[in-house]
Amino acid sequence: MIDIQNLNVVFGSGADRVHAVKNVSCRIAGGESFGLVGESGSGKSTVLRALCGLATGWDGEVTIDGEALEAGARRSDAFYKTVQMVFQDPYGSLHPRHTVNRILSEPIAIQGLDNPGSRIDEALQQVGLGEGFRFRFPHQLSGGQRQRVAIARALILKPKILLLDEPTSALDVSVQAEVLNLLMRLREELSLTFVLVSHDLAVVSHICDRIAVMRNGEVVEEVTADDLARGQPADRYTRQLLLASKGYDRAAIDQFEDFG
Amino acid sequence: MSEPLLSVRDLSVSFDTRKGVVEAVRGVSFDLGREKLGIVGESGSGKSQTGRALLRLTPPPGRVSAKTMTFDGIDLLGAPDRQLRDLRGGRISMVMQDPKYSLNPVMTVGRQIREAYRAHTKVSKSGAKTKSLEMLEAVRIRDPERVYRAYPHEVSGGMGQRIMIAMMLITDPDLLIADEPTSALDVTVQLQVLAILDDLVSQRGMGLIFISHDLNLVASFCDRILVMYGGQVMEELVAAELHNAQHPYTRGLLECLPQVDSRDKDLPVLTRDPGWLL
Ligand SMILES: Nc1ncnc2c1ncn2[C@@H]1O[C@H](COP(=O)(O)OP(=O)(O)OP(=O)(O)O)[C@@H](O)[C@H]1O
Ligand SMILES: Nc1ncnc2c1ncn2[C@@H]1O[C@H](COP(=O)(O)OP(=O)(O)OP(=O)(O)O)[C@@H](O)[C@H]1O
Ligand SMILES: [Mg+2]
Ligand SMILES: [Mg+2]
Numbered sequence: 001m002i003d004i005q006n007l008n009v010v011f012g013s014g015a016d017r018v019h020a021v022k023n024v025s026c027r028i029a030g031g032e033s034f035g036l037v038g039e040s041g042s043g044k045s046t047v048l049r050a051l052c053g054l055a056t057g058w059d060g061e062v063t064i065d066g067e068a069l070e071a072g073a074r075r076s077d078a079f080y081k082t083v084q085m086v087f088q089d090p091y092g093s094l095h096p097r098h099t100v101n102r103i104l105s106e107p108i109a110i111q112g113l114d115n116p117g118s119r120i121d122e123a124l125q126q127v128g129l130g131e132g133f134r135f136r137f138p139h140q141l142s143g144g145q146r147q148r149v150a151i152a153r154a155l156i157l158k159p160k161i162l163l164l165d166e167p168t169s170a171l172d173v174s175v176q177a178e179v180l181n182l183l184m185r186l187r188e189e190l191s192l193t194f195v196l197v198s199h200d201l202a203v204v205s206h207i208c209d210r211i212a213v214m215r216n217g218e219v220v221e222e223v224t225a226d227d228l229a230r231g232q233p234a235d236r237y238t239r240q241l242l243l244a245s246k247g248y249d250r251a252a253i254d255q256f257e258d259f260g
Numbered sequence: 261m262s263e264p265l266l267s268v269r270d271l272s273v274s275f276d277t278r279k280g281v282v283e284a285v286r287g288v289s290f291d292l293g294r295e296k297l298g299i300v301g302e303s304g305s306g307k308s309q310t311g312r313a314l315l316r317l318t319p320p321p322g323r324v325s326a327k328t329m330t331f332d333g334i335d336l337l338g339a340p341d342r343q344l345r346d347l348r349g350g351r352i353s354m355v356m357q358d359p360k361y362s363l364n365p366v367m368t369v370g371r372q373i374r375e376a377y378r379a380h381t382k383v384s385k386s387g388a389k390t391k392s393l394e395m396l397e398a399v400r401i402r403d404p405e406r407v408y409r410a411y412p413h414e415v416s417g418g419m420g421q422r423i424m425i426a427m428m429l430i431t432d433p434d435l436l437i438a439d440e441p442t443s444a445l446d447v448t449v450q451l452q453v454l455a456i457l458d459d460l461v462s463q464r465g466m467g468l469i470f471i472s473h474d475l476n477l478v479a480s481f482c483d484r485i486l487v488m489y490g491g492q493v494m495e496e497l498v499a500a501e502l503h504n505a506q507h508p509y510t511r512g513l514l515e516c517l518p519q520v521d522s523r524d525k526d527l528p529v530l531t532r533d534p535g536w537l538l
Contacts, residue, residue, distance in 0.1 A: 040418025
């Protein structure tokens with residue numbers, strides 16, 4: 001479903017040049033859930049942004065659902081029916097002065113689809129928000145409700161692939177459980193393919209089959225969720241990540257290596 | 261130590277809305293020494309509003325009342341505005357929950373840190389720059405020079421959070437209120453940043469209020485924990501005892517967490533009981 005070969009993304013130039021993604025390759029089958037974890041600033045969000053056409057200055061070979069993508073070229077409308085993204089920041093990604101109804105109407109209008117009303121009903125229902133939420137503004141919603149609106153917006157064009165950037169990191173544990181349950185139910189019902197970015201190894205392992213670990217723009221290792229659960233990744237950075245996920249230990253932190 | 265650094269009795273925060281009064285915080289009391297106090301609880305339970313009220317940063321039309329709210333002998337509720345402005349970002353710092361909202365989008369990162377420092381310290385522009393770069397390095401930003409020149413939209417989610425922390429620590433505060441300060445960081449960098457805070461507490465005697473929804477992290481990092489629900493403190497625990505908590509609300513929160521063996525299974529969600537409130 002997704003085939004990435006030698007993806008590179010560079011921002012800026014001169015002293016401000018950042019090689020944000022370096023030779024990343026991976027293959028994700030239809031219906032699979034693929035996780036991306038790793039260091040802050042290692043390029044996880046940038047990989048997702050390149051996949052959905054938001055970062056334009058990339059090179060490499062990317063094929064999505066049989067269509068080869070071109071860097072810089074505008075994606076076809078059909079493309080956005082295949083791939084949708086849920087962004088890292090649930091506060092910033094919804095327009096503060098638009099109602100839920102308007103937020104959900106926009107993609108329908110852009111695609112020129114019929115029956116907007118019933119499509120919005122269906123999407124709201126899929127994410128478990130009743131009719132009462134339809135004319136609310138983002139500030140009248142809790143964090144979890146906002147994140148569900150963001151997921152509803154991504155679902156409204158019935159995509160095959162959902163790119164999820166830290167979908168639960170701003171949520172409390174109970175709402176996180178609700179959103180994870182919802183994602184698993186939708187994956188089942190709609191046969192979705194997920195690419196999920198999260199720094200919470202328990203969350204990634206809960207949902208994903210395979211996980212790529214990124215550091216400094218590169219994928220240092222690909223592991224299965226089972227191997228991660230068994231605590232035996234091969235790479236030293238992944239092992240350190242796993243150790244850090246066990247909780248705070250002042251003495252252990254001094255032993256952390258800086259992989260430079 | 262006889263006098264706690266911070267003493268709070270019966271703190272309440274309420275908002276008048278068209279649909280009636282929202283009681284965001286209801287009768288919260290605690291003392292803080294030179295230690296790490298965690299505040300946990302579900303979304304909307306009043307964690308942030310508790311933190312903000314301490315610095316009189318409650319947004320309008322919010323109203324704050326308390327029997328006592330003193331910091332190092334200073335009455336935080338009664339102090340004149342000028343004195344409070346001096347305290348804020350100086351002896352008391354707060355890292356807000358939304359870093360991207362707290363940073364000015366049209367000013368470079370470096371200038372924002374530098375100016376935060378110069379607002380409270382007599383120092384030359386170049387001295388402030390050197391110190392700002394040191395702080396960025398201390399919070400494990402890989403290329404501090406580039407980030408110093410960058411605008412907020414050019415840094416990643418977790419870099420934004422570390423920039424906020426650098427900015428709040430640069431004035432060497434006695435009390436730091438940190439609201440979800442590390443929620444966007446990878447676990448390794450998260451612990452490294454927490455180690456900086458920890459050392460400030462143990463070596464310099466800073467007091468830390470650490471607001472978080474990461475229960476395992478709070479249990480391993482903090483000394484004590486307040487568990488909040490509906491604006492009230494449900495229970496106060498020794499942090500290391502969190503996993504033995506008896507209150508059904510605290511147990512409910514713990515059970516929502518994904519576990520190694522929970523793969524592809526539905527997770528339990530919280531069932532709330534209004535009877536928990538006094
Ligand atoms: N628009 C941009 N201009 C310049 N540099 C950028 C831009 N967007 C991202 N970068 C840089 O690219 C690198 C990777 O950023 P990215 O947001 O992909 O990281 P991330 O892995 O998602 O991190 P986090 O876990 O903190 O969100 C960072 O060094 C960042 O500063
Ligand atoms: N301006 C306001 N007007 C009315 N109610 C408000 C206002 N600001 C906050 N509240 C309410 O106060 C309560 C406590 O909010 P607070 O932000 O302290 O929650 P929190 O525990 O920090 O939650 P989260 O984990 O989601 O950050 C919530 O019910 C919220 O809706
Ligand atoms: Mg990111
Ligand atoms: Mg809050």
